Amino acid sequence: MPELPEVETTRRVLEDELKGQVVAEVVVPKVTFYRPPPASVRKLKARRLNAFSRRGKYLLIEAEGLEPVSLHLGMSGRLYLSADDAGLTHVRFALRFKDRTLFFCDPRRFGRVGCELPDFGPEPLSPDWDAAVLSRALKASRAPVKAALMDQGVVAGLGNIYATEALFRAGVRPGRRANTLKAEETAKLAQAARAVLEEGVRLGGCTLDDEAYLDPRGRPGRFQNAVAVYGRKVGACGHALRATKKPIAGRTSMFCPECQK
DNA sequence: AACGTACCCTGCCGGC
DNA sequence: TGCCGGCAGGGTACGT
Numbered sequence: 332m333p334e335l336p337e338v339e340t341t342r343r344v345l346e347d348e349l350k351g352q353v354v355a356e357v358v359v360p361k362v363t364f365y366r367p368p369p370a371s372v373r374k375l376k377a378r379r380l381n382a383f384s385r386r387g388k389y390l391l392i393e394a395e396g397l398e399p400v401s402l403h404l405g406m407s408g409r410l411y412l413s414a415d416d417a418g419l420t421h422v423r424f425a426l427r428f429k430d431r432t433l434f435f436c437d438p439r440r441f442g443r444v445g446c447e448l449p450d451f452g453p454e455p456l457s458p459d460w461d462a463a464v465l466s467r468a469l470k471a472s473r474a475p476v477k478a479a480l481m482d483q484g485v486v487a488g489l490g491n492i493y494a495t496e497a498l499f500r501a502g503v504r505p506g507r508r509a510n511t512l513k514a515e516e517t518a519k520l521a522q523a524a525r526a527v528l529e530e531g532v533r534l535g536g537c538t539l540d541d542e543a544y545l546d547p548r549g550r551p552g553r554f555q556n557a558v559a560v561y562g563r564k565v566g567a568c569g570h571a572l573r574a575t576k577k578p579i580a581g582r583t584s585m586f587c588p589e590c591q592k
Numbered sequence: 593a594a595c596g597t598a599c600c601c602t603g604c605c606g607g608c
Numbered sequence: 609t610g611c612c613g614g615c616a617g618g619g620t621a622c623g624t
Contacts, residue, residue, distance in 0.1 A: 332616085332617040332618075333617065333618085334617065334618090337617080388618080388619095403618075403619085404617095404618080405601095405617095405618045405619075406601085406602095406616070406617060406618045406619090407601085407602075407603085407616085407617090407618085408618090421602085438601080438602050438603070439600085439601045439602050439603080439616090439618085440600080440601055440602080441600070441601070441618050441619070442618085443618095443619085449619090472594085472595090473594080473595080474594080474595060474596090478595085478596090483619085490617055490618070491616095491617055491618090492617055493617095537617075539616095539617075540604090542603080542604075543616090543617070544617075561617090562617095577596090578597095580595095580596085581596085581597070581598085581599095581619095582616095582617090582618095583615080583616090
């Protein structure tokens, strides 16, 4: 579910709502078959939260006097800020504050808590990520360009939605071998990836259906209205869309046969 | 060694 | 109506 824009939106909401607050209690539901969260989560008790930061699709909780606690939402993980746990299922742990609680819910259990961060590629929204940096990575790969884009070691934060949208905007088919892109195409792709992620952040992430991503306040994003390809049968260009014959990096890959070469 | 694929899970949706 | 297969925005562990 969550790619860079959704994680970034979540981060901003948490920063707004919880920065400077002290964790009153760390709650781990007793009846659960989840592996209990690591000790680093329990240690958050009585700590002041200084900051929430993000690296790729990872969220980092920075508490006073502790190493940052990492959180990856996986496919279905969600943070939910509320007065009580009414209606919430699959709660993995919760941080209680004075007058409300932050719940981490994770139905599919693909989320990760308190794990070491893997090696990431550059942040696509940082000023030093550009066509030259992308070009170097793409030239070194014979994988489909979409697989390279979603490889967190190449660039951190793109998943199926935003990679799909970036390739459409750049006019490049997802199945093209990464090292066959022309300089001009790579330049367009880097620009498109940045633009699509910026738009995703500006619109507060992508909420394709109600069960999916919502921010910790329970609000949906608006990027779904700007989607040109992902989840559609007809592209924003007006052409019928197609999926690649085989999934790429295990993901369904839609593209416009007219607009993407 | 890089690249593809299977797998990890639950929930939802469409087809029969 | 109910069951079943397929699919879902994540990553990782293998096999080749």
